[in-house]
Amino acid sequence: MYQKTVLRNGIRVVTEKIPYVYSVSTGIWVGVGSRDEQEGERGITHFIEHMLFKGTRRRSALDIAKELDAVGGFANAFTSKEHVCFHAKVLDRHMPLVVDVLTDIFLNSVFAPQDIEREQQVVLQEIRMIEDTPDEFVHVLFQELFWKQNPLGLPIYGTAEAVAGTDRESILRYLSQTFHPEEIVVAAAGNLEHDHFVDLVAPSLEKLDHSVHRPPREKPVNHPGIHVMEKDLEQVHLVLGLQGVSQSEDNRFPCHLLNVILGNSMSSRLFQEIREKRGLAYSVYSFLNSHADTGMLGVYAGITPENIEESLQVIRQQLDLLAAEPISEAELSAAKEYLRGSMYLNAESTDSRMNRLAKNEFLFGRFIPFEDVEEKILAVDAKSVQSWFQSVYDPRDAGLFLFGPTGHTRESVEKIFLAQG
Known part of the structure; x- marks a missing residue:
């Protein structure tokens, strides 16, 4: 059962009671992410995510860990382009x-200078780790190119220079300017009573009174084009991106299918054609990066240099085919079952249910029943999938x-990819 309460300062509290489970997953969400950072703040949201577990006026970092360990629970946090979340499950x-631990770290973290200095080294190691993982780093580089001149295209972790320049004053200033009550959603899913949960969170969270609003987000403009970056690696990492869908537009259902x-x-076309039939790549997949106001439909493949030309040709052929011919009813039906099965299997996790509560509140301001989503998925026909893709697909x-180690120039890749069709 879903319930919602808005606290006096505008913080929204949403819960879903699941009486047959033994756990409760709780998250404090803020509708602020790396795309909301200004010049000179790059990476500060992610850095704050790290710092909120380093001690409060009542608890040391060790106290926080020991209290949750003592009851078999765990806590964590994450930062995305549009949100930061502090969550726990017990x-x-x-x-x-x-609730006491989460609200304490959210409101009362001390941000001691020695802890900031120590955590800067940890985050710098995290940045280096990502840059040493080319199948992850290629997506970071690609987004910077595709959404250049917009913060949405910049990495969540920021830059080494910005992280090194973060201090206590900049953290406190950023918090006062971004963690506005109306941008905060507290979500909980599991075996709980809504009114009791509200009674637990309200006394502390209602004291939050930050009044500054950030400037509105600017929707990014896509920057198509072909880029080649030589690097001494074992593989060539290929990413292709097209206009996708936002998280709330109606076309998200044809796009997801x-x-x-x-x-x-x-069983997808690229996996079968590139890996199973031709053995051109071990890792090949398509993906969706959807945000509040835009999105990207993309393809990734890790290939050897000698397989570049054939891989590009197959990818182009499969994209052309989706635009030219409606998909079969059998293929569409299987894709619907895949989405429906994924949705309901995820629903067995209280963490997943908590995440879904918060995201629906940010996007739609209400709870979206699973049955409504299922109905939308099942209503999609082959023609609407083709029509949507035709509206966004142009190789140029x-x-x-x-x-x-591509051994190619931009011009040679352009000739291979754009000469198809």
Whole structure:
């Protein structure tokens, strides 16, 4: 059962009671992410995410860890382009403890200078780790090219220079300017009573009174084009990107189904054509990066240099085919079952249910029943999938990035990719 309460300062509290489970997953969400950072603040949201577990006026970092360990629970946090979330999961009888810990770190973290200095080294190691993982780093580089001149295209972790320049004063200033009550959603799912949960969170969170609003987000403009970056690696990492869908537009359902058919499952066209039939790549998939106001439909493949030309040709052929011919009813039906099955399997996790509560509140301001989503998925026909893809697909509007020992120039890649069809 879903319930919602708005606290006096505008913080929204949403819960879903699941009486047959033994746990409660709780998250404090803020509708602020790396795309909301100004010049000179790059990476500060992610850095604050790290710092909120380093001690409060009542608890040291060790105290926080020991209290949750003592009840078999765990806490964590994450930062995305549009949100930061601090969350924890415990047995239902320990819900008061987890609420006390989360609200304490959210409101009362001390940000001691020595902890900031120590955590800067940790985050710098995280940045280096990502840059040493080319199949992850290529996506960071590609987004910077595809959404250049917009913060949405910049990495969540910021830059080494910005992280090194973060201090206590800049953290406190950023918090006062971004963690506005009306941008905060507290979500909980599990075996709980809504009114009891509100009674636990309200006394502390209603004291938050930050009044500064950030400037509105600027929707990014796509920058298509072909780019090649030589790097001494074992593989060439290829990313292709097209206009996708936002998280709330109606076309998200045809787009998600097309993504499953194109490359987001083992039976997908790209997986079968590139890996199974030709052995051109071990890792190949399509993906969706959806945000509040835009999105990207993309393809990734890790290939050897000698397979670049054939891989590009197959990718182009499969994209052309999706635009030219409606998908079969059998393929569409299988994709619908894939999405429906994924949705309901995820629903068995209280963490997943908590995440879904918060995201629906940010996007739609209400709870979206699973049955409504299922109905939308089942209503999609082959023609609407094709029509949506035709509206966004033009090879000249694609972004294409090759990273590794390519042995190619931009012109030679352009000739291979755009000469197809």
